[in-house]
Amino acid sequence: MRGMRVGVAGVLALAVAVAQEPKATLMNGMEPTKILERAYAFLQVQPAFSVEAVTVNEDPYRTMMVTEVRHKLRIDLKRPGTVRVRIDGDSKHRDYLMEEGRFLIWDRSTGLYGELKTPETVDGTLDYLYDRFGISTPLANLLYSDLTERLRPRARGVDFGLRLLDGVWCRYLGFANDKKELQVWIRAGGDPLIQRFVLIDKTTPLRLHSATTLHWLSVGRVTGKPFELNLPANAHRIPIEPAP
Amino acid sequence: MRTKRTSGFLLKFVIVAALVGFFSPSLKRIRQEDGTPGYRIKLFSQAQARRGGRGGGRSFRGGGGRSFGGGGMRSRPSRSIRSSRNYGGNFHRAPGRRPAASRPVSKRPTSTRPTKKPGSSRPASKPSKPSKRPVTTRPAKKPGTGQPNRPAQGPVTIQPVKNPAAGKPGNGNRPNRPGQGERPQRPGTRPITIQPIVNPGTGKPMPGQPGSRPPGQRPPGNRPPHNRPPHPPPYYGHPGWHDDWYDDDWWVAPAAAVTAGIVIGSIVASLPPSCETEVVNGKTYYECNGTWYLPYYEGSVLKYKVVNPPR
Numbered sequence: 001m002r003g004m005r006v007g008v009a010g011v012l013a014l015a016v017a018v019a020q021e022p023k024a025t026l027m028n029g030m031e032p033t034k035i036l037e038r039a040y041a042f043l044q045v046q047p048a049f050s051v052e053a054v055t056v057n058e059d060p061y062r063t064m065m066v067t068e069v070r071h072k073l074r075i076d077l078k079r080p081g082t083v084r085v086r087i088d089g090d091s092k093h094r095d096y097l098m099e100e101g102r103f104l105i106w107d108r109s110t111g112l113y114g115e116l117k118t119p120e121t122v123d124g125t126l127d128y129l130y131d132r133f134g135i136s137t138p139l140a141n142l143l144y145s146d147l148t149e150r151l152r153p154r155a156r157g158v159d160f161g162l163r164l165l166d167g168v169w170c171r172y173l174g175f176a177n178d179k180k181e182l183q184v185w186i187r188a189g190g191d192p193l194i195q196r197f198v199l200i201d202k203t204t205p206l207r208l209h210s211a212t213t214l215h216w217l218s219v220g221r222v223t224g225k226p227f228e229l230n231l232p233a234n235a236h237r238i239p240i241e242p243a244p
Numbered sequence: 245m246r247t248k249r250t251s252g253f254l255l256k257f258v259i260v261a262a263l264v265g266f267f268s269p270s271l272k273r274i275r276q277e278d279g280t281p282g283y284r285i286k287l288f289s290q291a292q293a294r295r296g297g298r299g300g301g302r303s304f305r306g307g308g309g310r311s312f313g314g315g316g317m318r319s320r321p322s323r324s325i326r327s328s329r330n331y332g333g334n335f336h337r338a339p340g341r342r343p344a345a346s347r348p349v350s351k352r353p354t355s356t357r358p359t360k361k362p363g364s365s366r367p368a369s370k371p372s373k374p375s376k377r378p379v380t381t382r383p384a385k386k387p388g389t390g391q392p393n394r395p396a397q398g399p400v401t402i403q404p405v406k407n408p409a410a411g412k413p414g415n416g417n418r419p420n421r422p423g424q425g426e427r428p429q430r431p432g433t434r435p436i437t438i439q440p441i442v443n444p445g446t447g448k449p450m451p452g453q454p455g456s457r458p459p460g461q462r463p464p465g466n467r468p469p470h471n472r473p474p475h476p477p478p479y480y481g482h483p484g485w486h487d488d489w490y491d492d493d494w495w496v497a498p499a500a501a502v503t504a505g506i507v508i509g510s511i512v513a514s515l516p517p518s519c520e521t522e523v524v525n526g527k528t529y530y531e532c533n534g535t536w537y538l539p540y541y542e543g544s545v546l547k548y549k550v551v552n553p554p555r
Contacts, residue, residue, distance in 0.1 A: 094544075105541060105544060107546055110539070110546065112528070112541075114540075114541045133544075134543035135543045135544045136544070236523065236539075237528070238528055238539045238540050238541060239540045239541070240541040240543075241540055241541065241542050241543075242542075242543065243542050243543030243544075243545065244542075
């Protein structure tokens with residue numbers, strides 16, 4: 001009986017989603033690059049947001065095969081300078097905190113953390129960490145406040161049409177050059193939020209894939225107190241050195 | 245006139261009789277396995293069956309590509325397809341038919357060059373280039389194939405080869421396939437001298453070489469490093485449009501080598517089990533079976549440096 005209810009609910013949800021298909025959105029007829037820029041422009045002006053993501057990355061094992069690495073993330077951002085990233089998955093149990101001039105990385109599995117002084121803005125901190133220490137903040141492309149300038153698409157792109165992704169109608173776009181491919185799903189109706197993206201690295205013989213699916217919790221604000229990070233008493237501070 | 249007609253008739257009769265006899269099924273009385281008499285019908289004569297391309301038989305070597313058999317009714321079902329080295333294709337070579345003067349492994353003659361030029365400090369012999377054709381120590385056949393080995397093929401000398409890619413992670417360190425190298429030497433073959441392939445970096449035999457640690461007995465956490473992809477180019481100025489989507493930080497260095505003889509200053513990505521945390525002079529150390537490690541973040545990757553015991 002319960003299974004039947006679930007099935008009926010699923011059918012109804014699908015029917016509602018189909019009925020709400022945005023047949024005449026503003027994105028119809030737009031060039032893929034414009035749609036992507038529109039998504040960037042929307043996101044970069046948000047004063048805050050919270051999003052969950054599931055990332056699946058491929059890790060090459062020599063040149064013979066790839067292994068899969070899966071992580072779940074939660075990102076809370078509040079401009080101008082506060083970001084919290086929580087990561088849990090196959091290889092990491094980490095916290096990143098950028099809080100107005102302070103960067104903290106905490107490995108929860110070992111209790112080891114490191115701290116740095118950084119610029120006070122999110123953009124400055126991300127750049128500082130990457131340039132000085134080689135630290136790539138996960139999903140940094142959602143965090144910058146000038147995405148339209150930094151990530152302006154160079155390729156013309158392809159619009160694969162509408163796709164229903166987790167009950168949300170999205171524009172499915174593809175961009176490719178000789179090195180990489182980006183496929184991105186952007187909400188077709190309402191706010192043009194990026195719902196999913198796939199990257200394919202064509203420079204590697206195994207053509208590594210990286211897929212990220214996003215679940216937006218809130219846009220324009222954060223809920224709760226996501227930036228409170230209390231280190232346990234047995235946490236140990238260790239140095240952070242630049243990556244070679 | 246009549247003689248000609250008669251002779252023509254006889255000629256036709258002979259031809260037809262020969263054809264009928266040739267294609268007619270033959271009935272042969274045989275004794276079955278349980279001892280009872282039986283009969284076997286054959287469509288072709290034995291000669292024709294042979295002419296059909298070494299057809300059929302137990303080993304499926306018949307003359308017809310990979311079609312199993314192809315030799316007519318004399319083909320019997322194989323006991324094991326894998327027992328045959330060749331699945332047909334008319335390439336079967338009877339054992340012992342290969343001429344004794346077979347191709348040598350190395351055509352390069354032994355160098356007669358002097359080992360050192362007078363007045364020159366340069367080593368006389370260049371380091372061996374990586375051969376385009378890999379020197380293999382693979383036995384002639386897989387174990388258990390049941391196929392007899394080839395006869396002796398003259399002197400075989402495998403020169404010691406240094407791995408040019410040694411030291412690079414993940415290059416050519418593949419151990420030999422299991423189950424090889426246990427083939428007993430056939431009578432009549434010359435002894436083969438195989439010197440271990442040596443890693444020039446460590447001086448130790450490469451995996452799978454004589455003297456190396458057998459595969460599958462690495463201590464836990466001692467995996468060979470992956471081929472980590474190159475770090476993406478700097479974000480600025482790169483003409484790409486999505487480089488930072490790609491968080492290569494996921495490519496976590498796997499558990500690094502924790503070898504028996506740990507060198508002070510070496511860096512590992514994970515610790516052996518059963519370590520204790522020690523804080524000395526405000527620094528955090530791990531002490532694992534007498535070896536001290538200093539943890540640190542290299543970028544966002546957690547690493548451990550082997551250090552002297554702190555005082």
